[in-house]
Amino acid sequence: MSRGRKKKSTKKRKKSLTPLPLVQDVRLPPEPAWPAPNWFAPTVHSVLGKADILLEASTPRAVEQTTAELLGAELYRVINGHYDGPEFANWFKHLAAAAGRDGRAQTARLLRGMTMLGPPHLAPHAEAALRGSRSHLPDWLRDPMKVTAAGDLWQIRDAYGSRIAIIATYRYPGEELPAAFLFDLETGTTPVALVEPGLFDDVEQAVEAWRSAVGDTAKQAQPVPVRSSDRLQPLVQLDMDETFIRGDETQAAMNNWFRVARRVHDLGVATTERGAALLPPALDLYRDFDIEPMATGFTDWYRDRHGTEPDTEAVAALATDWMEGVVPQVWHSISPTRVEAQLAMFADDWVPEDPLTGLAKALFPQWVRWHGEQSELPEHLVNHAVTTATHDHRVRT
Structure with missing residues (x-):
């Protein structure tokens, strides 16, 4: 096989997104003609x-x-x-x-x-x-119960940067103080995954629940106000499409399966009514990226570190897999989820006997280290990620 690095990709590809409609009057669609599923x-x-x-x-x-x-x-x-x-x-x-x-x-x-x-x-x-x-x-x-976005928006990220929470406040009928809805997102997956979302009494309660769910890498994480639409890009890329059901979703994710889409819609309505649409347009994460800056940055670092040039095609192949389908905000993240996803792609999408596969896998631990340094991660987190990248403990068949 000539240097064509991969088998046909099995990565789930997310369709190009359009924003949820902001109209309030929706004509009821016709009921499906086919029999209902047994469940x-x-x-x-x-x-x-x-x-x-x-x-x-x-x-x-x-x-x-x-x-x-x-x-x-x-x-x-x-x-x-x-x-x-x-x-x-x-x-x-x-x-x-x-x-x-x-x-x-x-x-x-x-x-x-x-x-x-x-x-x-x-x-x-x-x-x-x-x-x-x-x-x-x-x-x-x-009376119709209208839940409206109150306007306060916060983002909080774990140390690796790929577990991202967006917290938005909403006003419920009859309640003086707004409640806080936690959109808990794992952006190291393709597509973005919903993890432990939920409704809380206030922002502080939502933050504490998120830290507890994430664990050690979130203990020091602090929420920051959302002032620009860029911080909401991960939320826009979340697609509540059953095509992407993996089967390992949490109970919290399924409790909020319908409500997440509604609360995103409510957020879009509120910001538009205030004259400043805050939700950014969705990106096509399979087309809207350029591997050259990342490939060049890694190549320069590798040359300085090791005194030799990495294989150009292997670097390009790594950069493509690493960036494709992933929110730009986390391109430098080396969370365990991100590293394990790449290891899975080596197993599922790459041709084992192709020499390029071996070259890319050999480069991968250094690839992870470079990204960790770009993220200015603590050394112990970088070392943990590099160890994961070096020793793939998944069962091989």
């Missing part, structure tokens, strides 16, 4: 059977949170079970229709919660089903 009926029955817990909720925020947990519990079972493929959007519609037919007070509250957390293309289905159940709602839930 729809038991999961819908389970949600409706557990809806009694909503009668204990005493605020709109509590209704939304409980609804998120009810739906998330079933989605989590779906991705961890043997089902015939997720169709979360259609499941949301089926659940709304079933709750509308149910007619009990608790299922009316469920529908209200679904109108609050459902993204723009799904919430109208819950609203339509709710119209026949309004007599069962208490006065404090009768």
Whole structure:
């Protein structure tokens, strides 16, 4: 094989994104003609059977949170079970229709919660089903419950720089103080992954929850105010598309599967209404990058460090894999997630017998060290990443 380094890539490629629509009136799409997947009926029955817990909720925020947990519990079972493929959007519609037919007070509250957390293309289905159940709602839930972005935005990153949290505040009906929603993102994966998102009483509580979830590399991390759209690029690149379900998502991620898209939409609406659209346009992470600066920087460093030139094609191949599909903010990150992802690509996407594969793998530990130095990481974190890059402990077949 002539220097063509790789097999056909198995990396999941993210489609080119367009911003969520900011219109409020969404025409309901026609219902699908094909039969519902086998898992729809038991999961819908389970949600409706557990809806009694909503009668204990005493605020709109509590209704939304409980609804998120009810739906998330079933989605989590779906991705961890043997089902015939997720169709979360259609499941949301089926659940709304079933709750509308149910007619009990608790299922009316469920529908209200679904109108609050459902993204723009799904919430109208819950609203339509709710119209026949309004007599069962208490006065404090009768009016449409509008959750609005309050305007405070913070970003916090771990020491490696690829685990990024965006914290945004939102006002709930009837509550004087805004709540904080944590968008917890792992940007070292392709595509960006949702990790431990959630709704909290305030920013301080969200920060502490995030630090606890991330661990040692987040202990010293401090939130900084978001003043420019660039800091929100990782959030825009998050795509709640079932195509990218891996099966190892957390319970928190599934609890917030629908709500994350809705809160991003609400954020876009609020900033646009204030005359300054803060959400940046999404990038095509498979095209909007240039390997030359990174390849040149590494080559110069390697020459100075070792007195020899690295293989040009191997460096170009490494740079392409390292940058492709990854948010530019974390191109220099050497988090364990980033390093392990590259090791997986060596195994899955590269041709073992191609000499270029051997050259690239031999360069990889130095590649990691260079990026660590560019990030000005503490030496112990750089050494840990280099050790991971040197010793691939994954089982080889």
